[in-house]
Amino acid sequence: MKTYSFFLLSILICLPSFGQNRPEIIPLPTSYDKGEVPFPITATTKIQYSNKLLQEEAYFLQKMFLSQKAFPLGIETSEGSASDIHLVLSESVSDDYQLSIHPSRGITISSATETGIFHGIISLLQLADQAPLSEGRINIPSWQISDRPAYRWRGFMLDESRHFFGMEKVKSLLDWMAYYKLNKFHWHLTDAQGWRIAINGYPKLALIGGIGDNSDPNAPARYYTQAEIKEIVRYAAERKIDIIPEIDMPGHATAANRAYPEFSGGGSEKYPAFTFHPAKEETYAYLSTILREADALFPEQMIHLGGDEVSFGNQQWKTDPHVQQLMDSQGLEDLKAVEDYFMKRMADSLFALNNTILAWDEMADAGLPTDRSVLFWWRHDQPQQLQKLLENNIQTVICPRIPLYFDFVQQDNDRYGRKWGGNFNPLQRVYEFSLSQLEVPASKRSLILGFQANLWTETVTHEARLDYLTFPRLAALAEVAWTPTSQKDFGDFSNRLKKHLPLYQQAGIYFFDPFDADKH
Numbered sequence: 001m002k003t004y005s006f007f008l009l010s011i012l013i014c015l016p017s018f019g020q021n022r023p024e025i026i027p028l029p030t031s032y033d034k035g036e037v038p039f040p041i042t043a044t045t046k047i048q049y050s051n052k053l054l055q056e057e058a059y060f061l062q063k064m065f066l067s068q069k070a071f072p073l074g075i076e077t078s079e080g081s082a083s084d085i086h087l088v089l090s091e092s093v094s095d096d097y098q099l100s101i102h103p104s105r106g107i108t109i110s111s112a113t114e115t116g117i118f119h120g121i122i123s124l125l126q127l128a129d130q131a132p133l134s135e136g137r138i139n140i141p142s143w144q145i146s147d148r149p150a151y152r153w154r155g156f157m158l159d160e161s162r163h164f165f166g167m168e169k170v171k172s173l174l175d176w177m178a179y180y181k182l183n184k185f186h187w188h189l190t191d192a193q194g195w196r197i198a199i200n201g202y203p204k205l206a207l208i209g210g211i212g213d214n215s216d217p218n219a220p221a222r223y224y225t226q227a228e229i230k231e232i233v234r235y236a237a238e239r240k241i242d243i244i245p246e247i248d249m250p251g252h253a254t255a256a257n258r259a260y261p262e263f264s265g266g267g268s269e270k271y272p273a274f275t276f277h278p279a280k281e282e283t284y285a286y287l288s289t290i291l292r293e294a295d296a297l298f299p300e301q302m303i304h305l306g307g308d309e310v311s312f313g314n315q316q317w318k319t320d321p322h323v324q325q326l327m328d329s330q331g332l333e334d335l336k337a338v339e340d341y342f343m344k345r346m347a348d349s350l351f352a353l354n355n356t357i358l359a360w361d362e363m364a365d366a367g368l369p370t371d372r373s374v375l376f377w378w379r380h381d382q383p384q385q386l387q388k389l390l391e392n393n394i395q396t397v398i399c400p401r402i403p404l405y406f407d408f409v410q411q412d413n414d415r416y417g418r419k420w421g422g423n424f425n426p427l428q429r430v431y432e433f434s435l436s437q438l439e440v441p442a443s444k445r446s447l448i449l450g451f452q453a454n455l456w457t458e459t460v461t462h463e464a465r466l467d468y469l470t471f472p473r474l475a476a477l478a479e480v481a482w483t484p485t486s487q488k489d490f491g492d493f494s495n496r497l498k499k500h501l502p503l504y505q506q507a508g509i510y511f512f513d514p515f516d517a518d519k520h
């Protein structure tokens, strides 16, 4: 009895410090161990890197300490003293990165890749953000961390067609994605409401197609110039984020069709001029020119062609004699076959540019080549679509509306925002999402590239609203895609997350506070 109560007592004593047994990092690293004595970073600490290839990472670390902590850390390429931060590129590290903090040997981040070094830097910055600054020192707890992501696709999609947010907001989102080690920014740049990417060969796309948004069809044209896109791509690359543009086709094309009606395939009463024309050769030449310009701007060699919801507005195809002729000559049985034919031809244009085609799950049966396509499963209410993708051996990104659409609200009593059939996406539901909730046979697991959250913006009329829907769910998404399911724990995540809210506040982010929900 005595030993028993002693045992209970020791558990009780240990409990309050439980959180400290995990590093204050989101997403939680895969393995970690803590020493006793911290290492102090001061204004005179130096950064030293082992290989010229790491110069950009060293500058990034320097820039962050300067802007966030007002510490002007120096940079050295030669061997530094013991009190340094070392960045070491080393083939022998098999994890994504290792971060070692030692009271006398200083801080070492090692990895076989620059991306791994960057992730190690992010972990260090997060530890520094949670360490008290006293007497000019930031005491970093002496963690030994080995870390690697569970999935290689950790994505976030922003729709800037329905509402346009602009370069500064996109850069801020990229900052936060980097802070959570998210690595794919899917940029939905075209849709019915507005065309947001300048195309030199077809200037009216931006100048006329860029007019309007979901709040005001006459809002002055807003779009990204090619110079701005290059700047954003560079900014993302510095943060190890790939940008994937989406040029949605053959549906969701109304804005483009306002600019160049000669390529319109018509629409329906509810969705007028919704499609590109699938039976005119000129359409394919036109769209291929657009893709060639997009390819030159985005270095990742991946373009998302949409392919979603074509049936919303392809009614005119039924009566168009050119479409009928195409169906006869190509042996296409129905309009879905026309859609697939269209996408396959556009995929060929992408392959000629050495690109991979990305598209929504509507394309699961289109017969796209498995080695050059990635499809996005978004229709949570159609699990058979996911099964089709897997049966057809298609590489898949998991982004079901429930729970990964961030245009759906976080709490039941929100007055604005989406909630369909009583469904919405609270933080915990997002956090606890994992592959184990889906039917994915072990033999097909390698087809799953990872996870992505999508922020559609029909209802997102301004920045504060964007923030409110994105934060803090972005942090939960990070742990869905990075941390092994067996190590996830919502209670522990909540403890770490609480300490990120002041960071959002400092950054001027209008976040949803899950710990004080009634206030909203």
Ligand code: TNX
Pocket: 308, 309, 360, 378, 405, 407, 456, 457, 458
């Ligand atoms: C479906 S997801 C769409 C979007 C909407 C979204 C709203 C997808 C491929 N298409 O056009 O914005 O639902 O949640």
